[in-house]
Amino acid sequence: MRNKIEIENVSYIYSQGTPFCTEALKDVSCSFKEGIITGLIGHTGSGKSTLVQLLNGLLKPTSGRVLLDGKDIWENPKKINEIRFRVGLVFQYPEYQLFEESVYADIAYGPKNIGLDKDEIDKRVRQSAQFVGIDEGLFEKSPFDLSGGQMRRVAIAGIFALMPEVLVLDEPAAGLDPMGRDAVFNAVTAYQRTTGATVIIVSHSMEDMAKYADRIMVMSNAKVVLEGEPSEIYKNAKTLCSIGLDVPQITRLMMKLSDMGVPNRTDIFTVEGARDEILRLLGKGGNVND
């Protein structure tokens, strides 16, 4: 798998030269693989929100380089807007950025800024709305009349409409109920499958990441500390706990079982996996569907 985005020795310092100066990233090097969903996990203040803003050039690294398809995104600072169309960033609580009179106009804001023609904009708006499950009957409504979950999905559709090759989402499901969470993550997976985009999701929910991410990157204290497949990551329960994170509940259960002397595997992080493992131990074989 090719690396879509590479970060080379990047440091970022906020308010340099004032008493409020803080180092949000310390000499970070990492890469994001093309065409899969990478989960970026970290404690509050670990630097993950800073990292994602570096990816589309909203922040310029204090030192180091950010490479997209092997090219430095700051090579031509005047063309940074093109990078922002290629790397779509969904902020935390994106519903607070809605401003247009109608849902349709708000989703169309991004494509309009690219300078696309009317038909293309219309096509993209309808497609994006379909991804996030917003009915076309809502198009003429004011975005401020929608429910919280719907507003969130309209805002995400606003980024989908840019058709970015890389989609970055900062805590896309924060503050939503379980149904809202599923709706958001299903929208992201639908977008990823259809377009083959590279997706990066920032989260601190281990359960969500176990369910949706293909790879996981763990950040702590302005650095990347772990990186790999979910099963590899969740084996490091001790490291995760020491940086204030946790393993999924089901992994913890499997670890408890093994502590109690049951000879089970502990690299399991979904309920389905646990079911199969327990059935295997009980001698009933793998995939049983009842």
Next chain:
Amino acid sequence: MIKDITIGQYFPGESVLHHLDPRTKLLLTVLYIVILFMAKSMLAFILIVLLTAALIPISGISFKVIAKSLKPLLFIIIFTMTLNLFFTKGEGEPLLSFWIINIYKEGVSFAIYMIVRIICLITGTGVILTYTTSPIQLTDGIEQLLAPLSKIKLPVHEFAMMMSCALRFIPTLVEETDKIMSAQKARGADFTSGSLIRRAKAIIPILIPLFVSAFRRADELAVAMECRCYHGGEGRTRMNSLHFSARDLLVTLVFVLFGAGVVLLNIFTRGIGIGI
């Protein structure tokens, strides 16, 4: 970025000036401005520049921060300097004269005094008050200084509460603006190029979400205050009540001495003819 605005911003620290009672600092600021505008001779100005220059290292605020806060005023400084330089009429022969412009000795000294005055005004009030006093302390100080006015039914507490709410929300709104700007930039918004009308239009996507969130925050704050039984200022006690200390007296004394020095120098130097 918006975050980098320094004028009127509080810098936490442990200096003598940080530990003064905010009421003292408010009064000292007034006294400082009075002294500054009383000065009428070169020596008096030198005295004030010395005082101001001494206050900067005492406050622990870096020169860089102060230089940065003066930058937006550069235009005003140059503007007043030119006006004074060209349009002050003196008594003797002009120093320089071409076309209709005459530059007199008085004009030069007036221009210099004006620059010194503006720079001292910004630096001095910043160091004494805004850089070294947290907004909370500042409103507390104002409220207590104005407290006697509540006897004649002026809503002093309500005024102070409104002010502290407003101050409290400046950083929040700045941060919010930053966030919304970033979010719209991520959707390709461009705030820095194009005609004036295009740029004005580009602000709409920032203003509307900002207003919506400001109203939401105000609503939430009102509910939160009522939940904690806020009922106005009557009978309310404070966690940190203000106390004057020996330090306040000492610093005030230093300022009064400087004031007296300026007044004496005004009288004395005028007598021997090196005033303006």
